[in-house]
Amino acid sequence: MDGSVKEYLRQAIRTRGRVVMTLVNDPASVERACHMETDLLGVFHTACLHVPLMAGYLPIGDANGTVLEAAGTVLSAAERLPVFAGVCCFDPIRLMGPFLQNLKAQGFSGLVNFPPVGYIDGELRTNMEGRNFGFAREVNTVELAVRNQWLLPLPMVFTPEEGERMVRAGADMLVFHPGFLENDEPAARAALRACRLFTAAVRRLASDAVVLLYVPNYCALQTFEILAEPAPPADGFFLINENAVF
Amino acid sequence: MKYGSQILKMLQQERKPPYMVMCIGSGLFYRYAQNNNMDLVVLSSNGRYRQMGLSSFVASLPFGNSNRLVYDFAVREVLPNNPAIPLVFGLYANDPTIRMEEFLDELKEKRIMGVCNLPTINLVTPGRFRDALENGGIRYQREVEAIALAHGKGLFTIGLVADEEQARQMLQAGSDVICVFLGTAKGGLLGANVEKPLIHAVEHAARIFQVIEQERPGTLKLVYGGPCRTPTAMSFFLSHTNTDGFMGGYLFERMLIEQPYNFNSVNELLVQWRSDANAKRRPLDYVEYAQKKIHDEYAANLTLAALAEDLHISAPYLSKLFRNSIGETFVSYLVGYRMDKAAELLKFTTLSIEHVGASVGYGDYAHFSKTFKRVKGTTPAQYRKDHREQ
Numbered sequence: 001m002d003g004s005v006k007e008y009l010r011q012a013i014r015t016r017g018r019v020v021m022t023l024v025n026d027p028a029s030v031e032r033a034c035h036m037e038t039d040l041l042g043v044f045h046t047a048c049l050h051v052p053l054m055a056g057y058l059p060i061g062d063a064n065g066t067v068l069e070a071a072g073t074v075l076s077a078a079e080r081l082p083v084f085a086g087v088c089c090f091d092p093i094r095l096m097g098p099f100l101q102n103l104k105a106q107g108f109s110g111l112v113n114f115p116p117v118g119y120i121d122g123e124l125r126t127n128m129e130g131r132n133f134g135f136a137r138e139v140n141t142v143e144l145a146v147r148n149q150w151l152l153p154l155p156m157v158f159t160p161e162e163g164e165r166m167v168r169a170g171a172d173m174l175v176f177h178p179g180f181l182e183n184d185e186p187a188a189r190a191a192l193r194a195c196r197l198f199t200a201a202v203r204r205l206a207s208d209a210v211v212l213l214y215v216p217n218y219c220a221l222q223t224f225e226i227l228a229e230p231a232p233p234a235d236g237f238f239l240i241n242e243n244a245v246f
Numbered sequence: 247m248k249y250g251s252q253i254l255k256m257l258q259q260e261r262k263p264p265y266m267v268m269c270i271g272s273g274l275f276y277r278y279a280q281n282n283n284m285d286l287v288v289l290s291s292n293g294r295y296r297q298m299g300l301s302s303f304v305a306s307l308p309f310g311n312s313n314r315l316v317y318d319f320a321v322r323e324v325l326p327n328n329p330a331i332p333l334v335f336g337l338y339a340n341d342p343t344i345r346m347e348e349f350l351d352e353l354k355e356k357r358i359m360g361v362c363n364l365p366t367i368n369l370v371t372p373g374r375f376r377d378a379l380e381n382g383g384i385r386y387q388r389e390v391e392a393i394a395l396a397h398g399k400g401l402f403t404i405g406l407v408a409d410e411e412q413a414r415q416m417l418q419a420g421s422d423v424i425c426v427f428l429g430t431a432k433g434g435l436l437g438a439n440v441e442k443p444l445i446h447a448v449e450h451a452a453r454i455f456q457v458i459e460q461e462r463p464g465t466l467k468l469v470y471g472g473p474c475r476t477p478t479a480m481s482f483f484l485s486h487t488n489t490d491g492f493m494g495g496y497l498f499e500r501m502l503i504e505q506p507y508n509f510n511s512v513n514e515l516l517v518q519w520r521s522d523a524n525a526k527r528r529p530l531d532y533v534e535y536a537q538k539k540i541h542d543e544y545a546a547n548l549t550l551a552a553l554a555e556d557l558h559i560s561a562p563y564l565s566k567l568f569r570n571s572i573g574e575t576f577v578s579y580l581v582g583y584r585m586d587k588a589a590e591l592l593k594f595t596t597l598s599i600e601h602v603g604a605s606v607g608y609g610d611y612a613h614f615s616k617t618f619k620r621v622k623g624t625t626p627a628q629y630r631k632d633h634r635e636q
Contacts, residue, residue, distance in 0.1 A: 045308070051342050054382030057375075059291065059305060059312040059365060060341045091309055092300055115308065122373040123440040127303050127430055130439030180378040 018237040023047035027077035033244040044086035056115040063088035075107040086114030089141040110152035118158035146170030160201035195233035212238035249359040265491030273323030290336030312338035334360035339392035360402030363389035368408040394419035428472025444473040445558040
């Protein structure tokens, strides 16, 4: 499964220059997603709780438990498309090994580190790193998933250093997250610039790594496509579509 | 039923400042709160996470629904015991999965008398992530609105604020008590990595209190978190700010359970503070702080550098002040104080010498024995023998 999903995604990137992941939370949303232009399905706890992506960081639910609960109904309905799980890797009250095995057994093809710890900065991040549930947990999760061939990781990272660590952990497809963006041209240019630096750094380490630039769904993808035309900053774009659940 | 005015009246007429508000996460800790004569209890998710062996700040991350978590232990573990101390619910206001109005009604029905905006978004300090949250509609404003709504329903409210502007907003929302949130605390088994220096925290709280005094004189003012985690720091807040009391979770757990031998009991402290009316409003005295810290926490790992950091002055400067005022160096005073305490323990208890050493801050037996001999002129074993025989 792992090898074929990877090839499937590479094919999507070659032909359309992007990967679209549509979030689902039940059979009806899977049905709706299948009528949209989508390459992957994603089960994130935010979609299950009907809240926006940014609320994924809030203490309003057990992120991993919620994903696991939704898994049964979603995976039995999703026949055609690979399904990725949003895994909260810094969860200190869950053993990651058995959890990933369980996700694989349920039929998930891959994982996205959601919500990604890389977004968190300031004192909270310092405290998390100090208590040993920071970025290292995400790296370990990816490493576990790759080494045991459980799930294909699609890690979302924010800096070249984070990208390099993920490559060393065995990830060969990365999503560069440019952080919060305004929906305008200067913001898009800045994101493309940052992504070029990221891609260069990652490629120095692994020349065949696939890099995708995450474009938030409130941004106009077209602006990015036009600006990226002369010198693509990455292999393609990564989009998360929430329309099947809202 | 107007719980707000009822509790304020109770605090002012039947209790005395400094008020003690304990954040708890289980039925057992409700009992500890009662046993220690706490004035109010806050049912909080950070309390619950500490019970699970995790640091308080975990309460602001997506490992559970904060409101559900608190509601469950409140209903199962605290409410059935017919609690005598007024209960305040640690409310997560940015929760889009609850209907705030109905949720507050439900709390009131269950005879939970108040709410406090805890966990607060202020645990996320300003920066990229805070900006992204606010752009996603996750804002402090929601906490203010929840407090206003609760106040409107007659619930007692504690507004947790991080700066002057937030204090103004919470006062406007009708918050009965304003509590200054000082951030995460270091130390202990579950402490965080970040902590404001004590002097900064005191000045910060004093500035906010000033705003409160101007806007609504007579409002009860508390402090919570940050360096306010030892009796010494608490005395410091009492003597250098207008604080009416303390809200604390891990603060009390440390005193009651983790290191009870390091501290006087909460009750004793209260008696001491309440009788010591002069403790209020004295000028800042660095040496007094250092000396008190030694007296209160001699068993902990104390260094001049850490104390100087607390006070936000340089270590050489503190060293000089200390020597000039006390007549000996910080280290010699600390060692002398510890050896006096050790001598007492040798004389009046049957604790092993190793245990006595550990009780005064010496993990290494040989080191303790050597130091004791240097200061007291005789080994601990000989000292005990000499004083037993009399």
